Amino acid sequence: MSQVPAELKYAKSHEWARLLPDGRVEIGITDHAQQALGDLVFVEVPETGRVLEAGAACAVVESVKAASDVYAPIAGTVVEGNAELAATPELINQDCYGRGWLIRVQPDSHAALDALLTPEAYAAVLASAEA
Amino acid sequence: MGRKTVLHDLHVALGARMVDFGGWDMPVNYGSQIEEHHRVRREAGVFDVSHMCVIDLRGPGVRSFLSRLLANDVGKLWKSGKALYSCMLNESGGVIDDLIVYYQGEQWWRVVVNAGTRDKDLAWMRRCASEWQTEFSLTERSDLAILAVQGPQARSRVASLLETEDQEPALSLGAYEARECGLWFVARTGYTGEDGFEIMLPAEEASSVWQALNAAGVASCGLGARDTLRLEAGMNLYGNDMNEQHHPLESNLAWTVAFQPADREFVGRAALERLRTAGVSHKLVGLVLEERGVLRAHQRVIVAGEGAGTGAGTGVGATASEGEITSGSFSPTLERSIALARVPRNAVGAVQVDIRGKLLPARVVKPPFVRHGRVLVDL
Numbered sequence: 145m146s147q148v149p150a151e152l153k154y155a156k157s158h159e160w161a162r163l164l165p166d167g168r169v170e171i172g173i174t175d176h177a178q179q180a181l182g183d184l185v186f187v188e189v190p191e192t193g194r195v196l197e198a199g200a201a202c203a204v205v206e207s208v209k210a211a212s213d214v215y216a217p218i219a220g221t222v223v224e225g226n227a228e229l230a231a232t233p234e235l236i237n238q239d240c241y242g243r244g245w246l247i248r249v250q251p252d253s254h255a256a257l258d259a260l261l262t263p264e265a266y267a268a269v270l271a272s273a274e275a
Numbered sequence: 276m277g278r279k280t281v282l283h284d285l286h287v288a289l290g291a292r293m294v295d296f297g298g299w300d301m302p303v304n305y306g307s308q309i310e311e312h313h314r315v316r317r318e319a320g321v322f323d324v325s326h327m328c329v330i331d332l333r334g335p336g337v338r339s340f341l342s343r344l345l346a347n348d349v350g351k352l353w354k355s356g357k358a359l360y361s362c363m364l365n366e367s368g369g370v371i372d373d374l375i376v377y378y379q380g381e382q383w384w385r386v387v388v389n390a391g392t393r394d395k396d397l398a399w400m401r402r403c404a405s406e407w408q409t410e411f412s413l414t415e416r417s418d419l420a421i422l423a424v425q426g427p428q429a430r431s432r433v434a435s436l437l438e439t440e441d442q443e444p445a446l447s448l449g450a451y452e453a454r455e456c457g458l459w460f461v462a463r464t465g466y467t468g469e470d471g472f473e474i475m476l477p478a479e480e481a482s483s484v485w486q487a488l489n490a491a492g493v494a495s496c497g498l499g500a501r502d503t504l505r506l507e508a509g510m511n512l513y514g515n516d517m518n519e520q521h522h523p524l525e526s527n528l529a530w531t532v533a534f535q536p537a538d539r540e541f542v543g544r545a546a547l548e549r550l551r552t553a554g555v556s557h558k559l560v561g562l563v564l565e566e567r568g569v570l571r572a573h574q575r576v577i578v579a580g581e582g583a584g585t586g587a588g589t590g591v592g593a594t595a596s597e598g599e600i601t602s603g604s605f606s607p608t609l610e611r612s613i614a615l616a617r618v619p620r621n622a623v624g625a626v627q628v629d630i631r632g633k634l635l636p637a638r639v640v641k642p643p644f645v646r647h648g649r650v651l652v653d654l
Contacts, residue, residue, distance in 0.1 A: 179292070182499065183309040185605035186569045186612075204631070206569040208308050208503060208605050211631075230567065237307075 146175040146270065149241055153257055154266035155217040160241065161260060164248070168223060169257065172245040173205060173214060173236065176270055181207035184233040189225030189247055196220055196249060198256065203246050205236065218256040220249035276300065280325035281420050281478040285485060289495050296498055297391035299326040304497035311500035312607040315467055316648050319426035320496035321488045326390035329419050329475055330397070334411030337384045341376060343541055344403055346523060348533035352378035358451045358464060362523050362531055363396070364543030368550060369519035370526070372396050373511065375464060377453045385460070387421070387475075389513050403542070419460075420481035424493060425471035425504070427648065432491045433461070433472050436484065445472070466501065468508025468646045503604050506613060509561060509642025515572055516559060516601040516615050524550055525617060527559035527642065555620065559601065561642040562614040563652060564628065566635050570603030570614035575629040576637070578622040598622065608645045609654060615642065 152160045158177035162170040178184065186206040196202050196216040203214040203225075225247050228235060236244035251257070261269065277300035286293065291302035302323065304311060314320045332340070341349045347361035358377045362370045372392040377385040388396045393415075400413060424433050434442045441456035448454060453462035460475040476484060489495060502512070509527075511517055517526035524532070524547060532547060533539070564570050576598035598618030606613045618626070618639070627634040640652045 182292070182304055183307055185309075186567060188568075206605070208607070209303070209499060211569065211571065 146179055147241070148174070148263045148267045148270070150263050152241065152263065153217070153260035154263065155215065155260060156266075156269055157215045159214060159217045161217045161257060162245075163254070163257060167250075167254070168248050169218060169220065169251050170245045170248050171202075171217060172240055174266075175240050177212075178236050178240045178244070181205060181209065181212060183208050184236045187226075187229040187233045187236070187246070189229065190222050192222055192224060194222045196222060205233075205246075214246060216249070217260055218249070218251050219253070220251040222247055223250050224248040278326070280323055281481050282323045282325060282485060285482045286323065286495075291495070291497060296326065299390055301326060302495075302497040303499040305495045308497065308499035308503070309607045311494060311496040312503050314494040315426045315469055315496060315500060315504055316608055316645070317427070319424060319428040319432050319471070319493045320500070321485060321493045322423040322425070322496050322498065322501050323420070323481075323485075324423050324473070324501075325420040325478070325481065327421055328388045328390060328393035328396070329416040329421065330386045330388065330400070331414045331416055332384045332386060332411055333382055333414070335382065336409035336411045338381065340404060340407065340409040340411060341384065342539060343407065344400065345376065346532045346541055346543060346547075348536075348539060349376060349378070350536070350539070351533070352376070354378075355380050356448070356452045356454050358453055358462060360451075360531055362517075362528060363399070364522070364541075364547075365519060366542060366546060368522035368524075368543040368546035370513070370517045370521065370523060370528075371399055371519060373513050373517070373528075377460075377462060379453070379455075391514060416475075418478055419475045420478045422474045422476070422481065422484065422488070423465055423467075423471065423501075424474065424488060425465045425467040425469045426493075427470060429469070429471035429493065430463070432488065432493050433474065435491055436487050437461075466508075466510055467504035468510070468643060469504070470647065503607060506602055506604055506615065507606050507608055507643065507645040509615070509644060511559070511615070512602055521617070522547060522550060524555045525557040525559065527615075557598070557617050558620050558622075559615055559617050560622065561640040561644060561652070562600070562603075562616050562626070562628070562637045563609070563640055563644075563654070564612040564614075564635060564637045568612060568630050568635055569605050570600055570612045570628060570630070570637070572600055572602055574600045574603065576600060576616050576618055576622075577627040577629065577634065578619055579626070598626075600628065606644060609650060609652075611654065613644050
């Protein structure tokens with residue numbers, strides 16, 4: 145069973161979003177996603193300043209098996225990419241909700257977070273996919 | 276739901292992630308593909324390859340049949356127990372499949388073919404047999420499971436499970452040799468670039484043998500690791516690196532085509548001779564990516580044309596030509612991305628690969644990248 149932390153919001157495409165105390169939003173991929181991908185070996189994050197539309201491909205994570213796009217769960221401007229992932233992409237496998245975060249964005253609107261899936265709703269998405 | 280091997284439930288119980296492999300529900304890994312890869316390079320791992328198809332050919336006509344069916348020459352097989360890798364070609368020289376043929380005596384030969392091609396292979400063999408009116412029996416051995424135990428410690432750990440009287444004979448098998456040990460057929464073959472055995476055994480024994488191997492320190496390994504291991508070993512994957520549209524001479528498999536003796540007529544010979552005379556335009560090479568990123572099948576390889584970059588004063592770049600990656604992945608041993616690619620014959624040294632619209636530098640190398648735990652290319 146994959147972990148779905150209660151304090152985060154989720155997208156159907158298996159990204160999570162965390163509201164940080166300073167108002168920025170941290171984005172990563174879920175435990176389900178990292179398990180499905182297997183060992184990650186390469187991560188491409190967008191440059192700082194890039195403007196993201198909600199639902200647009202914003203990063204690429206590659207496992208030994210395949211490359212997958214990561215979609216921005218909300219619209220905003222990239223303020224930071226996780227530089228550690230260039231040398232240690234396996235952080236996503238080891239700690240996908242912590243040190244394996246992908247990007248931090250300044251959201252266009254905080255209201256967009258409310259439109260994302262709650263942990264319960266995301267867990268239901270996983271359950272129906274596995275059924 | 277895909278087809279299942281006899282080990283399916285055990286894989287699931289061991290925590291395998293199961294995926295579809297050509298219609299078969301197979302384990303891709305049991306946790307970490309990279310760890311499984313390293314276990315095989317450094318110690319020993321076991322793979323379930325029971326989805327592959329074992330075909331026994333019995334009768335006096337088998338030698339002449341295989342001599343005509345296969346591009347490699349079974350005339351090289353005269354000592355009982357020897358095995359041979361070969362392609363099976365169509366009349367235009369395209370590869371129907373690659374396979375291993377085991378010679379156990381004039382009356383008994385065993386052929387192992389790929390899972391995804393089993394139906395067309397069997398149909399082709401039966402058609403040729405009937406057309407050539409050769410007399411022999413052909414039996415698909417779906418009663419057998421196949422365990423590939425690979426790695427520097429693989430043979431000794433398998434031997435510990437054999438009857439005492441079988442241990443010494445099994446351990447003294449040379450490369451590409453096989454023998455029967457009771458109901459087991461033990462072959463010193465594999466698809467990882469490491470030493471090891473492939474064991475064909477009664478399906479009902481497979482689960483207990485797998486668990487005994489685990490207890491002897493042999494790690495369960497999925498087909499994900501099998502793919503990165505074979506790629507590092509520079510071994511072709513049927514369907515990716517060669518197929519019916521690509522013949523052996525442009526697939527780094529010329530060494531498996533026996534043009535000698537000149538009077539041996541095999542299927543595809545005439546076509547390959549014409550190609551050889553006309554000149555083969557492409558070759559299959561290894562690539563090492565010089566930067567971070569991952570090479571994948573079907574990415575474009577850009578090869579500078581002759582004189583390109585010399586600025587000969589015309590201001591017009593010499594024509595660049597293109598190739599294509601046929602298999603690519605991250606190499607856990609090299610910690611770099613590597614690939615096999617079909618490129619124009621003149622390609623050497625530096626090339627570029629189009630990864631999602633970016634041109635990244637890569638270098639042409641001669642496979643294998645890794646054999647017996649050692650890195651064979653310069654990094």
